[in-house]
Amino acid sequence: MRILFTVANSPSHIRALVPAIRAAEAAGHTVAIATAATSAEDIAAYGIEHLPAGLDILELVARTLEESGTTFAHLTAMERTVDFFIGPPAEAMAEDVIDSGWNPDVIVRSTLEFGGVLAAEVLGVPHASVAIGGAVNVISPPSTLAPLMAPLRASFGLPPDPAGEASFRHLHACLMPETYDPAEAAVPHSRFYRHENPGRRGDALPPVLAGLPTDKPWVFASLGTLAAFASDGISLLKSVVTAVTQLDCVAVISTGRGVAHQEFGSLPSTVVLVESVPQPLLLECCDLFITHAGHNSVREAMRAGVPLVCTPLFSEQPYNARRCAEAGVGEQLRTETMTADDVLAACREVLDDPRYRNNARRIRRDMLALPTLETFVADLQSLVRSGSGRSNGH
Known part of the structure; x- marks a missing residue:
């Protein structure tokens, strides 16, 4: 055929x-x-x-x-x-x-x-x-x-x-x-x-991640491949970076191509900026995903049983974010008014309340069936x- x-x-x-x-x-x-x-x-x-x-x-x-x-x-x-x-x-x-x-x-x-x-x-x-x-x-x-x-x-x-x-x-x-x-x-x-998570030939996590602490929750943040088209994409990313520096966590931030990492200033050793990363692989070892709520990202997170903080930017992403909140697998933020404090509060809520992870795992089990x-x-x-x-x- x-x-x-x-x-x-x-x-x-x-x-x-x-x-x-x-x-x-x-x-x-x-x-x-x-x-x-x-x-x-x-x-x-x-x-x-x-x-x-x-x-x-x-x-x-x-x-x-x-x-x-x-x-x-x-x-x-x-x-x-x-x-x-x-x-x-x-x-x-x-x-x-x-x-x-x-x-x-x-x-x-x-x-x-x-x-x-x-x-x-x-x-x-x-x-x-x-x-x-x-x-x-x-x-x-x-x-x-x-x-x-x-x-x-x-x-x-x-x-x-x-x-x-x-x-x-x-x-x-x-x-x-x-x-x-x-x-x-x-x-x-x-x-x-x-759904099965996709991968490219030779996918591997950046070596810099291998030596990071494992006694803290791991937080991954990415606003997607089209975030550069959003006029406020960089400012939103800066709010996310500011928030995770105040969490007791290991944070990996995927900035996308063409973003100068020096714009984010000096960061703790537990906050790592990368241009890109094989998302499904990293989700396998994460406790929280800060995402623009693109359908790929939501689907890959659910396949890994990882709860979310959603910062939707455009298209159907607000709909996806609402579905995540209604399904109890994440928190939804209003991107137009979002501050670093809002991101921090949402991250703490999802990390501290086990129902988010439990609900994400339930969706994962449903996927596997x-x-x-x-x-x-x-x-x-x-x-x-x-x-x-x-x-x-x-």
Whole structure:
């Protein structure tokens, strides 16, 4: 079976598909990931075949910000997320996949990539989706997708879809248990599978971490791969650093690329700044995760049973943070007004109250009880064998 995964070229979006891709490869299927050519190095680090396709979303974001003078948070507010990813990005992806000659038997798209739906229908093959973010049922329900996809469907000669059912016509994979977000089951044709944390070739923790004390709680902080686009990203990071220096802990802060560490001044030996770190590995030995509440980060933390302090920045992150608070696995802060004292108080609350860790471990147990991604691959194979998709397009 030939399986083509389609995804926007955000590093976090690509990362979210890696476990499913590896499960398909392990089952002996031919697999490739279709995303922008500029992501070649990122894809190579995972050892996956790359089909260059679609627009560079990161370049599009940067250009739109410059031309509009708006903020990244405004541009990517949850209610505008689908508007941004549908349109030229979906059209370009569909055209490139159709013209590539790769000839997939099934297309699996991330939930914020919509060209895969169009390409699958034109090619007459089934398609599935994988939830790479939270709030799929809020961001992209069929009623929202229908009017946005209508002009694209018409341009590719596809039949009208007034109810918006086409995008979730066959199979939607959720990688968090229903106990974390019961609303996710409302997405048509949803099935739940066990998330496995991804890794790159040669992943290892920085040697500097090996000699740090083990008699204190370990706190990890990261605001994600797109934090640099947030106008207040550095100031938020400084608040986090100030807070953890007042905790009796070992803290590892992932600043992201292009951040001058001298901006943070002199720090205790137990507070370590790194440009990046293999997040799933570090979470295995952490007691608390301060995070922007991106879905990858929440999912990887729950897989490790680590509670959270959430500092959401944009897109569906506020929704994810609310879900974490409602599930009792973390505290949610209002990033617009957040101070170092707020971060400190939230960290102390989560570290001192065992219910947060207990709830995170409960979600972890629920994840471990889900069917594996091998089952997802088998479900894709059943979809192909059933002949689904042959009558949906041309």
